Amino acid sequence: MLSPDYSPLLEPFQFNNGVSLKNRFVMAPMTNFSSNEEGEVTESELNYYIRRSKGVGMVVTACVYVSRGGKGFPGQFGSDDDKLIPSLKQLADAIKNEGAKAVIQIYHGGSQSGPELLLDGQPVSASNVPPTLMNGSFGPTPRPLTHEEIEGIIADFAATTRRAIEAGFDGVEIHGANGYLLQQFFSPHSNTRDDQWGGDLQRRLAFPIRVLRAVKEAVKQHATSPFLVGYRFSPEEPEENGITMAETFALIDALKEEGLDYLHVSLQELWSLPRRGTEDPRPRIEQIVERAGSALPVIGVGSLNTADEALKSLDSGISLAALGRPLLIEPDFVQKIAEGRAQEIETKLDLSAQKELVIPDPLWTIMKNTPGWIPVKD
Numbered sequence: 001m002l003s004p005d006y007s008p009l010l011e012p013f014q015f016n017n018g019v020s021l022k023n024r025f026v027m028a029p030m031t032n033f034s035s036n037e038e039g040e041v042t043e044s045e046l047n048y049y050i051r052r053s054k055g056v057g058m059v060v061t062a063c064v065y066v067s068r069g070g071k072g073f074p075g076q077f078g079s080d081d082d083k084l085i086p087s088l089k090q091l092a093d094a095i096k097n098e099g100a101k102a103v104i105q106i107y108h109g110g111s112q113s114g115p116e117l118l119l120d121g122q123p124v125s126a127s128n129v130p131p132t133l134m135n136g137s138f139g140p141t142p143r144p145l146t147h148e149e150i151e152g153i154i155a156d157f158a159a160t161t162r163r164a165i166e167a168g169f170d171g172v173e174i175h176g177a178n179g180y181l182l183q184q185f186f187s188p189h190s191n192t193r194d195d196q197w198g199g200d201l202q203r204r205l206a207f208p209i210r211v212l213r214a215v216k217e218a219v220k221q222h223a224t225s226p227f228l229v230g231y232r233f234s235p236e237e238p239e240e241n242g243i244t245m246a247e248t249f250a251l252i253d254a255l256k257e258e259g260l261d262y263l264h265v266s267l268q269e270l271w272s273l274p275r276r277g278t279e280d281p282r283p284r285i286e287q288i289v290e291r292a293g294s295a296l297p298v299i300g301v302g303s304l305n306t307a308d309e310a311l312k313s314l315d316s317g318i319s320l321a322a323l324g325r326p327l328l329i330e331p332d333f334v335q336k337i338a339e340g341r342a343q344e345i346e347t348k349l350d351l352s353a354q355k356e357l358v359i360p361d362p363l364w365t366i367m368k369n370t371p372g373w374i375p376v377k378d
Contacts, residue, residue, distance in 0.1 A: 006307055006337050008314055009321065013057065015261050015297065018226040019170060021057030021101055024314070025334050028301050028324035029060040029105040029173070029232075031073050034360035039065075039078025040087040044360035046094045051358035052327050053098035055334025058320070060230075060264070061091065063107040063175050066156040069124060070181060071117045072109025075362050079106065079160040088167035096168070103171040103228055104164045106215075108153055110181030111142035111190070124149070125184045126191040126198055126207070132179075132239065150197060150207065153181070157211045161218035171228025174211060177266035178234055182208045186251060189242040201247060205254050212258050230299075231255055232264040235284050236275050244277025245284065252291045263292055264322070267302035270313055289317035305375075307333075307342035325374055328367065331357060348377040 014020040034045045053059050064079040065071045071078070077091075078084050088104070095102035111125035125131075125142035133139050145153070157174070164172050176182035184190040185207035191198040197206055212231065219227050233251060237243040252263065271283045280287055289298050300318035304310045305326050313321045326333055330346040337345075350357075354364050367374050 004308060004311055006311055006342060009307075009310055010338055013297075013319060015226075015228060016295065017228065017261055019101060019228050019261075021320070022099065023055075023057040023334065024320050025056040025058075025310075026299055026301075026320050026322040027052055027056045027059040027100070027327055028322040029062055029175075030324050030328070031062045031076065032360055033073055033075035033362035033366065035075050035077035039071075039076070039080070039084055041077050041091045042360070045077070046090060047358050048360055048363075049091065050094050050098055051331045053095045053100040053102075055332065055338070056100050056323070056327075058101040058103060058170075059095045060103045060105050060173050060322070061095075063105040063180075064088075064160070065108065066106050066160040067108055067153055069118060069120075070108030070110065070113060070153070072107075072113045072180070074117065079104070079163050080156065082163065085163050085167050088163060088169070092164075092168040092170075096170070101170040101228075102168075103173050103230065104167075104169050105173040105175050105232070106157060106160050106164070107175035108156075108181040110184045111139065112180055115140055125181065127193055129184075129190045129192060131190075144193070147195070147197070154207075154210050154214045158214040158218040161215045162222045165219070165222045165227060169227075171230060171261070172215060173228075173230040173232055173264060174208075174215060175232050176208055177232045177264075179237075182211060183234060183237075183243070186247075187237055187239075187243050188247075189237060189239040201250055205251065208251070209254055209258060212255065212260065216259070228261045230262040230264055231260055232266055234266045235288060236277070238275070245274045245287065246277035248277070248288070249291050252288065256292065256296055260296070262297040262299055262319070263288070264299040265301065267300070270300050270302035270304060270316065272302070283316065285316045285318065305347050307337050307345060310337075328357070328359065328363075328374065348375045350377050 010023045092102045111131040113123045115121040123142040130138040130141045235248045297319035299320045301322035
């Protein structure tokens with residue numbers, strides 16, 4: 001049987017601002033829990049990224065906190081202080097030296113930040129709505145941010161963008177997905193304010209749009225060569241009064257109007273179907289690509305575990321295919337496709353291969369101890 005023609009995945013891609021990628025593959029942002037207490041990138045993290053930056057066209061790093069009050073994970077690296085620029089530069093250089101473009105994902109955890117990670121032990125958010133945890137229980141109740149604090153966090157996103165430029169990154173990705181602070185402001189579930197930052201749809205959009213504008217202004221002021229600004233979002237929320245597809249379309253329209261370089265859709269499964277807010281039965285990704293239009297590239301992610309699944313993902317209309325867990329299991333995913341060895345791509349984790357896979361100890365421990373997250377070899 002003839003093997004499929006995977007060449008569309010290996011074609012170069014150019015963003016409208018001129019930044020070009022060698023192929024259609026992106027390493028998806030994944031937290032690795034391995035930075036030091038000061039928020040600096042460690043050698044084990046650098047080696048982890050080096051191992052995965054050879055094949056893909058672009059790497060989006062794990063999310064980095066723009067404010068110390070937004071740290072969301074143990075072992076997360078930071079970008080809230082100029083002292084961290086040398087650390088950030090090490091990471092940008094490590095990725096770019098392997099031939100991939102380096103994009104840093106910038107974020108604030110909001111109510112998802114554990115109290116034990118915060119200097120004052122108090123998570124903050126748009127409103128005092130506790131987050132829903134993975135197991136269905138609720139996290140600690142956050143304190144609603146004041147107007148002045150909101151303005152300060154917007155400035156923090158701009159300052160982090162400047163640091164990313166000085167560190168040599170090729171772009172930033174604003175993290176508006178996965179229930180973190182930007183999504184908390186946009187969601188009618190977590191934002192119950194009645195001031196300029198909440199209430200109707202337009203006011204719930206105010207914070208994400210102001211962050212985008214501040215980031216773009218920092219790029220305009222500080223970048224001397226083309227610099228990407230992307231935005232990652234989750235298309236719906238499971239809560240009864242959460243974000244719907246109709247509101248997702250409004251977010252896409254607003255982001256488009258402001259202008260950005262790409263949208264990155266956070267999905268567990270690329271072809272998943274909408275819950276509510278649209279009568280169209282097609283997969284969410286197809287509707288999102290259609291709404292974004294031909295001028296705004298969309299990155300798709302979610303269960304693209306094989307070369308065939310990655311190839312099929314392009315049928316949805318996405319411009320770029322992001323690989324998360326597949327690159328943990330198989331760092332040579334892209335190279336094997338390019339070398340005509342797609343059938344040799346590993347799709348299950350070898351629990352004896354930590355050293356060969358170059359995975360830091362904290363991440364490896366979580367991979368081993370989270371049943372169902374990573375498929376494991378028998």
